[in-house]
Each structure stands twice: as structure tokens, then as C-alpha cells.
Amino acid sequence: xxxxxxxxxxxxxKGEKQMxxxxxxxxxxxxxxxxxxxEPGTSRVYYTGDxxxxxxxxxxxxCIQCGICWIxxxxxxxxxxxxxxxxxDLNYCKGxxxxxxxxxxxxxxxxxxxxx
Amino acid sequence: xxxxxxxxxxxxxxxAVKLCNVDVVAAYxxxxxxxxxxxxxxxxxxxxxxxxxxxxxxxxxxxSLCVGSQAAGARSFTCTSSQGLALMSxxxxxxxALRLPIVMILANRSLSGPLSIWxxxxxxxSVRDCGWIQLFVENGQEVFDHVIIAYKIAENxxxxxxxxxxxxxxxxxxxxxxxxxxxxxxxxxxxxxxxPKFVLHPDKPVTMGAYAMPxxxxxxxxxxxxALLASYPHILQAWKSWEKVSxxxxxxxxxxxxxxxxxxxxTMGSLGETAGEAVRVLxxxxxxxxxxxLRLWRPFPFHDFYKAIGNAQRLIVLDRAVSYGGPGGPVxxxxxxxxxxxxxxxxxxxxxxxxGGREVSVESFLEMFISSIEGKASGYQLFGVRG
Ligand code: SF4
Ligand code: SF4
Numbered sequence: 001x002x003x004x005x006x007x008x009x010x011x012x013x014k015g016e017k018q019m020x021x022x023x024x025x026x027x028x029x030x031x032x033x034x035x036x037x038x039e040p041g042t043s044r045v046y047y048t049g050d051x052x053x054x055x056x057x058x059x060x061x062x063c064i065q066c067g068i069c070w071i072x073x074x075x076x077x078x079x080x081x082x083x084x085x086x087x088x089d090l091n092y093c094k095g096x097x098x099x100x101x102x103x104x105x106x107x108x109x110x111x112x113x114x115x116x
Numbered sequence: 117x118x119x120x121x122x123x124x125x126x127x128x129x130x131x132a133v134k135l136c137n138v139d140v141v142a143a144y145x146x147x148x149x150x151x152x153x154x155x156x157x158x159x160x161x162x163x164x165x166x167x168x169x170x171x172x173x174x175x176x177x178x179x180s181l182c183v184g185s186q187a188a189g190a191r192s193f194t195c196t197s198s199q200g201l202a203l204m205s206x207x208x209x210x211x212x213a214l215r216l217p218i219v220m221i222l223a224n225r226s227l228s229g230p231l232s233i234w235x236x237x238x239x240x241x242s243v244r245d246c247g248w249i250q251l252f253v254e255n256g257q258e259v260f261d262h263v264i265i266a267y268k269i270a271e272n273x274x275x276x277x278x279x280x281x282x283x284x285x286x287x288x289x290x291x292x293x294x295x296x297x298x299x300x301x302x303x304x305x306x307x308x309x310x311x312p313k314f315v316l317h318p319d320k321p322v323t324m325g326a327y328a329m330p331x332x333x334x335x336x337x338x339x340x341x342x343a344l345l346a347s348y349p350h351i352l353q354a355w356k357s358w359e360k361v362s363x364x365x366x367x368x369x370x371x372x373x374x375x376x377x378x379x380x381x382x383t384m385g386s387l388g389e390t391a392g393e394a395v396r397v398l399x400x401x402x403x404x405x406x407x408x409x410l411r412l413w414r415p416f417p418f419h420d421f422y423k424a425i426g427n428a429q430r431l432i433v434l435d436r437a438v439s440y441g442g443p444g445g446p447v448x449x450x451x452x453x454x455x456x457x458x459x460x461x462x463x464x465x466x467x468x469x470x471x472g473g474r475e476v477s478v479e480s481f482l483e484m485f486i487s488s489i490e491g492k493a494s495g496y497q498l499f500g501v502r503g
Contacts, residue, residue: 023331028338033276034215035336036314037323 052095054110062107069099125256126151132263139190142181148285149223175200179207198225212247217270234473237436256293368417377406394481444496469499
């Protein structure tokens, strides 16, 4: 079932792993009229991971590889690794906890991020 | 060059929208705007206007639909009044932020309550800070002209902002006046087809309406305000080139007998004609009275305003809305702010008049003048209120 849906377009492309410019670096006159974003797919280079207070931890021995976490993650942070496990990309995971709540095998739990 | 025809002003507005060859009209009927959109729906049904007419289920949807169609590259029009504006207000603020050049006529009507269908400016003043270019017109010809001028201003790539044309409900919308219509080819020469700067199209995807984090929001708002301020010379330019086409000229602040005036009335919208009559009467009595009519409300034409008040000692400012518990009517409040840094600033006397359709006659203006010069009028009062 999962193989029929191609979500690869949302996954980070190798070598493109940095944000082009932080929000706080833009001057007002550098914005496009109406704040239009002229390139598609820029959410790929917009890391939302630092919004997170909790992060998901996967216990592989419990995982049945059903992909429910992948389906439910609102940030599309999950990608499948070569062994069939779904791994959350912490560059994007906002820590909502939905994957942990929905996992039918209780394979995911949330842990608090360390205070910086 | 066009000919004069006697017609209801609402129909003249619809004729102008038709001449602009809009692609989409989305509207919900509300008194006193109804005849404009009824007429447009008739044009579309009769095949006289090749547009999509969408009879939406609410004003919120009317403007939302226009946002979508304008973003997709279609010249879009909507029209409302009073409660309709209140219902669409959520979207009203979004349009200029998205820099979508939608044109809307607001047939001004009081906001409830008490329930009233009649004319004042409480509807537009409720969205004073919405970021649209806001114009006031005085008669049917100005309504007709400004629909076409509004698209010219809005779609200019140096502007790209929505334009709201305020016309007094009933007093203008339901009045029959001689209107000089334009030939299609003259309008086409003045207003070229809409060229969007950005367009929602799968061939070249863009994102409109993205989220702004606190780190970016202030810059987005600064950019929006700068855009509105920067529209000013292009508004003047649109009027100037309209004068070449039509012979009719318009200015941010229209003046009448103002040059040597000691006392100036300040009005917006159709009351300008009545006030003008009162000025004629008072001039006949040798009184140094003049009139300023604010046509451009946003961006506020400070420079034109300072120039127009000259050496007047007294400004009688007419407001058509109450700012409950505030510093007077919304127009007078702004004018007082504008004057604050002036040495020898004139006295400001503020009358809130013509609420919910209450008549303001030539005699009313004479009364305001007399009570002002006799020192009986205060900084702020409701004109003609009983008790
Ligand atoms: S939802 Fe749970 S069991 Fe299913 S793939 Fe994700 S982690 Fe594994
Ligand atoms: S915590 Fe939320 S955002 Fe993070 S991976 Fe799970 S579902 Fe996605």
C-alpha cells in the first residue's frame, strides 16, 4: 500500500540541508510583494525542528512497520529506511506527539528535549 | 467620446464594471448595493459581459472567491454594504496583505444597531485600517469614472493593492443622474488587460498567504505600509491620464472657494455637493468660507491637505460615524492628528451628522457655520440630536 504513494518529493535532497536564510535576516524590502514565495517546495529547506519541546523515540523491537506514524505525521517528517522502519527526520519534526499517540504497537514514546 | 444618458447611479457603476471587462463578479445582495450586482448578473446572463458571475452564499465568500480568482489571474469585482462588509471583514484585511488588486464598491450604509438600511459611513470606518486604497466619490459620474480608474491604479505593478470605492447608499446608489458613458475602445486604451505579477498556476507554482513567524511579521507589515504609501503618485497618475481620456480631473483633496477662506468645511462623499451649495450661499453673504472634499482617504493625502487648508483659522469637519468614547468622529480625529505639529493650527470643530440616513441639508451647513463662528459649537457634537 505504502509503495503506491510517492512522497519522495518532500524529502530533503542530499546536499540541500541548510536553510537559505533565517527569517530574522530578511529586511522588509527584500520580501516579494504580498510575501509571495516564488519557488515551490521551500518547506523542504525550512527546518521546523527547533520548535520542538519533545522528540519521538522509536523502539524498533516493537515496531510492526505498519506506517501509521508516516501517515499521521502532520509535518511529513517520517521516511522509510532501507530496512522498512519509519524514522522521523528531526529537522522537521515539531514534536506534536501524534505518531506516538497513533502507533498501534506502542513503539514510539516522546522524550523531552534537553534544555539549552 | 461617449454620450450623456440618464440612469440610476447603480446602473452606471455596473456599466463601468462591464466596460472594464472583468472576468469574475462574486457578490451577495444587500441593500443598497443590490442594483449594481443585479445589473451585472443581467449583463452576464444576456451575454453582454463575458464573466463568471458567482451568486455566493455570503459576503465572506464573495471576497474569498475574489481572492482566489484574482490570485489565478482574473480581474475580479465585488460590491457590498454595511453588514455585508462586516461579514467579509476577515478577508478584507487579507487582500492588501496578499497584494491582490481587487476592486470593490462599498455602497455606504450604517452598521446595525439599531437596524438601519440607510446611509452613513460607519461601515467603511469600521475597516479604516484595512490597508486598501480608499476613495470617496460625490456623484454618479464620479462613481462611473472611479470604477475604471480604480482598476488602473490597483493593477499597476508599482501598486498591486485593492481599491475600495465609497459611494453613499441611496443618496448615490438609487439616484438618477445624467452620466457620460465611455466608448469601449477608450476604456480599453486606458485600461490594458490585467497582467498579474504572480499567478497561481501549476506550470510555475508559487505560494500565496504563507505563515509569517514573529521574526518576519513586522517586516511584512512594513512592506505593506510602504506599498500603500508608494501608491500615491500612481493614483495621481491614473487620474491624470483619465483626464486626458475623459476631460474630467480628480485630486486627492478637492477644493471649492478655499483660497482665501477663513473657515473651511471638510466633507467626504456626497455631502460635498450639499456643502458646496451652502458655501455658495455664505459667499453670497460675503463670508469667507470654503470647502475641502477628501477624495483620497487612504493613503491619507497629508501634503495636499496642508496645502489646501492654507491660512484657514477654523475647520468644520463632518463625520458620518461615531467613534464611541473616542476623541470625536474618525475623520476629525485624523485631522486633529495631522494638524498637531503645525504652528498656528486652525481650530477644529467636529459635527457628526447624517447618521443612519438623517438628512443633512444646505440649511444644516449654514447652522453649523453660525454655531461655529458664534462659539456655540464645541470640539465634537452630534448635529441635530434632540434633547
Ligand atoms: S506506527 Fe508504530 S508500528 Fe507502525 S510503523 Fe510507525 S512506529 Fe512502527
Ligand atoms: S512528533 Fe509529530 S511532528 Fe514529530 S514525527 Fe511524530 S507526528 Fe511527526
